[in-house]
Amino acid sequence: MQFFVDTADVAAIRELAELGMADGVTTNPSLILKSGRDILEVTREICGIVEGPVSAEVVATEAAAMIAEGRKLAAIAPNIAVKLPLTWDGLKACRVLTSEGHMVNVTLCFSANQALLAAKAGATFISPFIGRLDDINLDGVDLIADIRTIYDNYGFKTRILAASIRTVNHVAEVAKIGADVMTAPPEVIRKLAQHPLTDAGLATFLKDWARTGQKIL
Numbered sequence: 173m174q175f176f177v178d179t180a181d182v183a184a185i186r187e188l189a190e191l192g193m194a195d196g197v198t199t200n201p202s203l204i205l206k207s208g209r210d211i212l213e214v215t216r217e218i219c220g221i222v223e224g225p226v227s228a229e230v231v232a233t234e235a236a237a238m239i240a241e242g243r244k245l246a247a248i249a250p251n252i253a254v255k256l257p258l259t260w261d262g263l264k265a266c267r268v269l270t271s272e273g274h275m276v277n278v279t280l281c282f283s284a285n286q287a288l289l290a291a292k293a294g295a296t297f298i299s300p301f302i303g304r305l306d307d308i309n310l311d312g313v314d315l316i317a318d319i320r321t322i323y324d325n326y327g328f329k330t331r332i333l334a335a336s337i338r339t340v341n342h343v344a345e346v347a348k349i350g351a352d353v354m355t356a357p358p359e360v361i362r363k364l365a366q367h368p369l370t371d372a373g374l375a376t377f378l379k380d381w382a383r384t385g386q387k388i389l
Contacts, residue, residue: 176356181206182214211228
């Protein structure tokens with residue numbers, strides 16, 4: 173499973189990329205606002221850090237304007253994936269942009285039927301939002317499983333990009349189901365390395381090592 177980083181924080185992206193933990197990046201208007209930077213400038217910098225897809229989101233709501241914005245974003249770098257909302261106009265824009273050879277990430281997916289439509293429209297990625305479904309007492313991980321089954325049944329090439337990842341448990345669950353990609357904030361990716369038994373074991377080893385009175389360097 174590939175790891176995308178859900179942020180526009182260039183320093184965090186660079187750190188994870190150097191560790192091989194950033195196969196791509198996803199951004200959205202909220203993350204651009206948080207960065208405090210110009211969307212074209214920061215997106216261009218991110219594209220220079222990672223080789224994989226960098227999702228940049230349109231803000232228009234009508235198909236023709238989405239297409240125009242998508243083309244401008246795609247011109248930033250070859251690894252841009254134009255991010256479109258899962259609306260009827262978004263699907264229209266998806267069809268046009270993918271036919272022109274652009275990668276498209278269809279976002280804000282909350283149902284298997286929506287994911288089916290995105291695949292039919294030629295989306296490169298579908299982004300089901302796990303955490304936001306959990307917020308309304310639905311199981312977001314179940315949606316990933318449903319989409320996986322549907323896509324496998326019919327051989328759709330659209331890649332499942334599990335989004336709105338809130339916990340390390342989300343990561344393990346979507347990996348077991350077979351999500352192609354997950355995108356998470358840097359802090360969630362870092363937490364994947366944490367376990368209380370690892371900390372306890374290390375503390376014991378260091379205590380015993382101190383008792384030997386030895387040094388390696």
